[in-house]
Amino acid sequence: MILDGKTVSEKRLELLKEEIGESGLYPRLATVIVGNDPASQMYVRMKHRACERVGIGSIGIEIPSDTTTEKILESIAKLNRDTDINGILLQLPLPGQIDTDRVINAVKTEKDVDGFHPTNLGLLMSGKPLFSPCTPKGIMNLLADYRIPVAGARVVIAGRSIDVGRPMAALMTNADATITICHSRTRDLPAELRNADILISAVGKAHFITPEMVKPGAVVIDVGINQLNGKLVGDVDFDAVKEVASAITPVPGGVGPMTIATLMENTFFAATRMS
Ligand code: NAD
Numbered sequence: 429m430i431l432d433g434k435t436v437s438e439k440r441l442e443l444l445k446e447e448i449g450e451s452g453l454y455p456r457l458a459t460v461i462v463g464n465d466p467a468s469q470m471y472v473r474m475k476h477r478a479c480e481r482v483g484i485g486s487i488g489i490e491i492p493s494d495t496t497t498e499k500i501l502e503s504i505a506k507l508n509r510d511t512d513i514n515g516i517l518l519q520l521p522l523p524g525q526i527d528t529d530r531v532i533n534a535v536k537t538e539k540d541v542d543g544f545h546p547t548n549l550g551l552l553m554s555g556k557p558l559f560s561p562c563t564p565k566g567i568m569n570l571l572a573d574y575r576i577p578v579a580g581a582r583v584v585i586a587g588r589s590i591d592v593g594r595p596m597a598a599l600m601t602n603a604d605a606t607i608t609i610c611h612s613r614t615r616d617l618p619a620e621l622r623n624a625d626i627l628i629s630a631v632g633k634a635h636f637i638t639p640e641m642v643k644p645g646a647v648v649i650d651v652g653i654n655q656l657n658g659k660l661v662g663d664v665d666f667d668a669v670k671e672v673a674s675a676i677t678p679v680p681g682g683v684g685p686m687t688i689a690t691l692m693e694n695t696f697f698a699a700t701r702m703s
Pocket residue numbers: 563586587588589590591592593610611612613614617630631632633651652653654683684685687
């Protein structure tokens with residue numbers, strides 16, 4: 429079974445559009461992008477397009493790459509104060525000279541629709557999330573839509589970043605799964621991955637996950653976005669692994685659209701809390 433994130437996300441966006449319409453609110457998202465990395469620019473454009481589609485206003489703050497941490501902090505402070513702005517999305521990564529942690533920590537918790545602020549990550553860890561990071565939350569929503577049971581399942585996650593691996597583990601823990609997090613220092617990664625009922629890969633290496641690493645019948649979630657011979661591919665060798673897995677997300681059209689839909693949902697949630 430192909431887990432069609434594109435279709436599920438469209439369904440969720442339609443539902444959200446109705447909810448926003450009925451709420452009488454006009455949620456607004458501000459995106460902050462530093463520099464002109466083409467991939468980041470493309471992600472931000474996609475987010476603005478999704479906003480337009482569901483009835484969320486959006487503004488884009490563009491800051492040149494030769495900026496300073498202080499200048500970005502000033503922009504964030506302004507957005508924090510602006511009562512017309514409900515959500516702030518800081519497009520990562522930031523240029524090397526910037527203190528990324530300081531900038532993330534400056535985003536007001538109530539507007540932190542990406543869920544990367546330590547307070548939001550802490551709330552998630554404590555089992556009482558306010559805003560959860562969009563990619564792992566989107567994956568939970570995708571699994572729920574396909575009625576794939578998570579409680580009691582053995583979930584193995586490859587990757588321990590704060591945007592995917594770590595919050596994914598927390599969300600899965602909160603949903604009663606049994607979790608293993610793997611990373612670059614994991615001994616015998618294939619053996620760990622073969623234990624998975626649900627295997628989630630967020631490593632960022634094309635065709636990294638091969639059929640030998642997948643238990644027959646496992647659900648495979650591919651978070652990776654990689655370029656291979658001019659084509660967009662995930663971490664999973666899709667054609668080979670789909671023969672072993674019971675369900676698998678494609679790249680593109682799997683996790684990516686779910687991430688954007690979740691950002692829209694988080695922004696509306698922020699607006700309802702502020703109203
Ligand atoms: P990251 O670079 O911060 O983290 C990569 C992780 O992979 C690290 O924790 C590292 O320990 C682990 N890793 C590296 N080599 C490994 C190995 N040989 N064995 C096991 N683990 C290994 O990356 P990230 O931000 O988590 O992103 C990962 C991938 O997911 C990237 O391709 C990124 O573009 C993609 N991504 C997609 C979405 C989406 O919406 N689809 C969102 C975020 C990230």
